[in-house]
Amino acid sequence: MQHVRIFDAVRTPRGKGKASVGALAELSPVELATVPLKALKERSNLDTSAVGDVVLGCVDPVADQGGDIARTAALEAGYDEAVPGVQINRFCASGLEACAIAAGKVASGEVGLAVAGGVEMMSRIPMLSSGMPVLADPGIAIPRKSVPQGISADLIATLRGYSRDDVDALAVESQRRAGRAWEKGRFARSIVPVKDRNGLTMLDRDEAIRPGADMQSLGALNPSFERYAKKMGYDAVAEQKYPEIGALKYVHHAGNSSQIVDGAAAVLLGSEKAGKENGLTPRARILGLASVGSEPTIMLTGPKAACDRALKQAGLGYADIDLWELNEAFASVVLYFQEETGVSPDRMNVNGGAIAMGHPLGATGAMILGTLLDELERADKQFGCATLCAATGQAIAMVIERMEGESA
Numbered sequence: 001m002q003h004v005r006i007f008d009a010v011r012t013p014r015g016k017g018k019a020s021v022g023a024l025a026e027l028s029p030v031e032l033a034t035v036p037l038k039a040l041k042e043r044s045n046l047d048t049s050a051v052g053d054v055v056l057g058c059v060d061p062v063a064d065q066g067g068d069i070a071r072t073a074a075l076e077a078g079y080d081e082a083v084p085g086v087q088i089n090r091f092c093a094s095g096l097e098a099c100a101i102a103a104g105k106v107a108s109g110e111v112g113l114a115v116a117g118g119v120e121m122m123s124r125i126p127m128l129s130s131g132m133p134v135l136a137d138p139g140i141a142i143p144r145k146s147v148p149q150g151i152s153a154d155l156i157a158t159l160r161g162y163s164r165d166d167v168d169a170l171a172v173e174s175q176r177r178a179g180r181a182w183e184k185g186r187f188a189r190s191i192v193p194v195k196d197r198n199g200l201t202m203l204d205r206d207e208a209i210r211p212g213a214d215m216q217s218l219g220a221l222n223p224s225f226e227r228y229a230k231k232m233g234y235d236a237v238a239e240q241k242y243p244e245i246g247a248l249k250y251v252h253h254a255g256n257s258s259q260i261v262d263g264a265a266a267v268l269l270g271s272e273k274a275g276k277e278n279g280l281t282p283r284a285r286i287l288g289l290a291s292v293g294s295e296p297t298i299m300l301t302g303p304k305a306a307c308d309r310a311l312k313q314a315g316l317g318y319a320d321i322d323l324w325e326l327n328e329a330f331a332s333v334v335l336y337f338q339e340e341t342g343v344s345p346d347r348m349n350v351n352g353g354a355i356a357m358g359h360p361l362g363a364t365g366a367m368i369l370g371t372l373l374d375e376l377e378r379a380d381k382q383f384g385c386a387t388l389c390a391a392t393g394q395a396i397a398m399v400i401e402r403m404e405g406e407s408a
Helices: 029-043 069-076 094-108 138-144 149-160 164-183 215-219 226-232 234-241 272-277 303-314 331-341 364-378
Strands: 004-011 051-057 085-088 113-121 201-203 261-271 284-293 323-326 383-390 394-402
Touching: 004 029, 004 094, 004 272, 004 364, 029 069, 029 113, 029 261, 051 069, 051 094, 069 085, 069 113, 085 094, 094 113, 094 261, 094 284, 094 364, 094 383, 094 394, 113 364, 149 226, 149 234, 149 331, 164 215, 164 331, 226 234, 261 272, 261 364, 284 303, 303 331, 303 383, 303 394, 323 331, 323 364, 364 383, 364 394
Parallel strands: 051 085, 051 113, 323 383
Antiparallel strands: 004 261, 004 284, 113 261, 284 394, 383 394
């Protein structure tokens, strides 16, 4: 993978994922997906006929978010008609998985350049719109001891003894870091403002951040998953799978879980040769990547195993990585990873995460890869790792090395 370059990465701001209040909600998913695709083309003065494929993550590819949105968005963004497109789904890991698939196409020699990323319009296509038989079909759910992700997050917290104060403190810090990052312009290089058809700006910054959140305001929120767990019997399922916990403790709520938002992102990847032929300057190289499966009831612990594999491929250890981006699906996911790996908080999600800015499911992986690249350059660091957990017990990780100032 070391000859696969990352030339650029862009994203839209994240808009609140509610039809009544979200700044992006009036757009169609295709319109939103075209925004970063157009930006890559324009920023790089790219002849799109050189792009071998467009790979986009989308977790709920139904209705106007369906029909292979990657191909449709590429056409709408003005890409050459010869450029194919494919939509993929690995749940929350989809955006980074799209980048991994594109990198594999480059590494194999199938394509010289590829565009990867993702899109999710959660204000228009609610989560689980495409179905979830692993939860909804008793014939599958009962033998698998399947529970929703929020229950899994509370299960991790119960097993590890994370208190309500522990998870709330992480959430407050995520909000503080995201607010500081916006104040200091740390996202400026990657953010592409979303404009309407008249050219008026609809959104130019992440809409859901609450930098004033504190322990008191979060402490007033009720747990999100307790009533649901008890009504549907998911508490009993979790306690049966992990009898050592005794009773499930409910510590997660809307303030320490990832926010529902709209957003899209795109990354331009390619080979050294294709970069030179198209006048592109590489910003990073991919050193290692891995996707894994993990225990599907607790579900959210896979990033450690994915990072183990990706780091081994890269020939690096945890101490070698300067900066980490771990998707903040829930606060306990981050606390668990830090405890398991020894990664210090001052190297992880230094500009906040999905608890503050939101998690547009199919796009988040590509978004955090771009955030990681920007921060490596800003902080003059060398190695970074982006990782996400995903539903049904999956995870992905990608290790990159900054190349700013180097030749292709």
